[in-house]
Amino acid sequence: MSTRRAAWTASVAALLACAVAACSSPSASSVERASRRTPHSVGNAAVRAAEAAASAMTSASVRPTGSPAAEIDPAPFLGRPLKRAPFATRKVALTLDDGPSRNTAEVLSIFERLNARCTFFFVGGRVRGYRSVAKQAYETGFEIGNHTWDHQEIHETPLAFDLKEIDRCQAELVEVTGHEAVFVRPPTGHWDDATLRAAGERGMVLALWSLHGQDTGPGTHARTITSGVLRSARGGDVILLHETNPETVKALPAIIEGLRAKGLEPVTLSELLTR
Ligand SMILES: [Zn+2]
Numbered sequence: 398m399s400t401r402r403a404a405w406t407a408s409v410a411a412l413l414a415c416a417v418a419a420c421s422s423p424s425a426s427s428v429e430r431a432s433r434r435t436p437h438s439v440g441n442a443a444v445r446a447a448e449a450a451a452s453a454m455t456s457a458s459v460r461p462t463g464s465p466a467a468e469i470d471p472a473p474f475l476g477r478p479l480k481r482a483p484f485a486t487r488k489v490a491l492t493l494d495d496g497p498s499r500n501t502a503e504v505l506s507i508f509e510r511l512n513a514r515c516t517f518f519f520v521g522g523r524v525r526g527y528r529s530v531a532k533q534a535y536e537t538g539f540e541i542g543n544h545t546w547d548h549q550e551i552h553e554t555p556l557a558f559d560l561k562e563i564d565r566c567q568a569e570l571v572e573v574t575g576h577e578a579v580f581v582r583p584p585t586g587h588w589d590d591a592t593l594r595a596a597g598e599r600g601m602v603l604a605l606w607s608l609h610g611q612d613t614g615p616g617t618h619a620r621t622i623t624s625g626v627l628r629s630a631r632g633g634d635v636i637l638l639h640e641t642n643p644e645t646v647k648a649l650p651a652i653i654e655g656l657r658a659k660g661l662e663p664v665t666l667s668e669l670l671t672r
Contacts, residue, residue, distance in 0.1 A: 471579050481635050486672075489633070490663070497531045498523065502530050515663065519570065520547065520548045531574065532574060543563055546566045547562070549562060553587075556594055563595055579602060580602050606635040609637045610625065612648075627651075
């Protein structure tokens with residue numbers, strides 16, 4: 398927690414300095430965020446970077462990270478599992494579990510093409526085989542969550558075990574992205590008091606879901622996944638999907654466009670929780 402707080406403080410200081418000085422060489426990530434979040438802005442890169450910094454400063458709940466993705470301050474969401482937005486909203490969070498995988502690059506390109514972002518829940522032990530794509534995901538505005546080191550369930554297990562599963566994954570994520578995840582999702586969604594305590598001790602939000610995409614059983618088909626999600630999705634939902642299923646990946650464009658057709662905007666978990 399202290400490491401994260403220090404990083405946050407440094408990010409805020411850097412952004413403020415950039416805004417005040419209208420620095421002439423903003424990082425690529427600042428420009429990317431400015432262009433993605435303020436589509437009507439014009440002017441040079443320095444102006445856009447200053448706008449991004451000012452925009453970030455206006456919302457107390459959003460914690461700039463120095464990357465394209467802004468993440469929430471987890472403090473208000475600690476101590477209980479998070480299943481959906483605790484307020485009315487037309488946003489929904491798309492969460493993609495169990496990667497990174499051979500499908501991650503395609504998922505990135507689908508979201509990029511449709512100008513949307515999601516939250517990935519990466520398994521720490523799987524990141525090693527896909528470090529470059531995991532880094533790319535983080536640097537292009539996707540949110541990365543912690544899905545334990547090796548996808549072992551962390552309920553009915555001692556606190557020390559849960560902490561180790563979380564910490565090993567977190568260390569891998571930090572090594573690849575330079576950033577600590579804010580959210581942890583227990584494999585299979587099972588959790589107990591020790592799981593919740595482990596998340597809390599690390600200053601992380603225990604992230605569950607309110608809508609299961611039903612994309613894990615045998616014989617799942619893209620059309621069935623799409624229609625199930627679109628039939629049930631309501632504003633504020635956290636939608637669980639799995640990038641490891643090629644049928645899920647195939648369904649993503651129709652899911653994103655279908656949600657928008659219903660007046661729902663797919664976003665990251667942090668964006669869902671930002672009023
Ligand atoms: Zn999983």
